[in-house]
Amino acid sequence: MLLVIGIWARYVDHRRLTEYGLQVGPEWIRDAGAGVVIAFVAWGLALVVHLTVGWAHISAVLSPGNAANALPFAVALTAFVAQFLLVGIWEELLFRGLVLKNAAEGFHLRWLSERSAVLAGLVVSSLLFGVVHVDQATSLPALGFWVLIGLVLGSVYILTDSLAIPIGIHFATNLAFNNVYGLSNVRPETAExxxxxxxxxxxxxxxxxxxxxxxxxxxxxLIAVLSIGYVPVQYNSIRVRVSPVYTVHSRSNN
Incomplete structure (x- = not known):
């Protein structure tokens, strides 16, 4: 997927990968770390709620899984960390960086204002994000849950013009939900x-x-509130920072 995105960026979009929001540096790493912290705190509260009201109890600690050929816990956890880090990077690069930005540019070239074009791109990318995760949805409202996650991640992206916070949230959400707090264990097949x-x-x-x-x-x-609340702290204001204007300057960066 990263190879496909790289080819698309060079020969279709005519822009560098950094222009999608991968301007990696100290501030970018700081923002990604903030996304990780936000997600871990928020999903930890979900488990606290379940335990407090009696909807769940802890049945095992440091569990490698219930399958007969399960890897040792440390090895399995390391594999999941690597997997979810890569998933967070390529899905955010695809759905927020490439799809959202291209959709916004397309809408703006046709009939929408800059702000409206970006919002339309946000909706398109979020709907596509939900559709891609349809195999994890058990109903139409459940599909809406994935669209909501896409809207949150996309909103942070358009407010920062950076994939740092979305990647941090995406990576930490997958890891915390599945491997730290075990919230996905509500599905019996997950425990295997x-x-x-x-x-x-x-x-x-x-x-x-x-x-x-x-x-x-x-x-x-809650993740939406915390991440959007983080934006004015580090970026001084809340405003749309992703531009739907596709300029000659972008083409000349190669």
């Missing part, structure tokens, strides 16, 4: 393959405890 620092067993109402349940929806909203 997922190494988890904490493995809870869920007994609460489905509408609250499932992957797209109300508790997790609330956490996604």
């Amino acid at each position: 393959v997922t190494a988890a620092l904490l493995r809870p067993e869920f007994t609460g109402p489905t509408r609250f405890i499932e992957v797209s349940g109300l508790v997790n929806v609330g956490v996604v909203v």
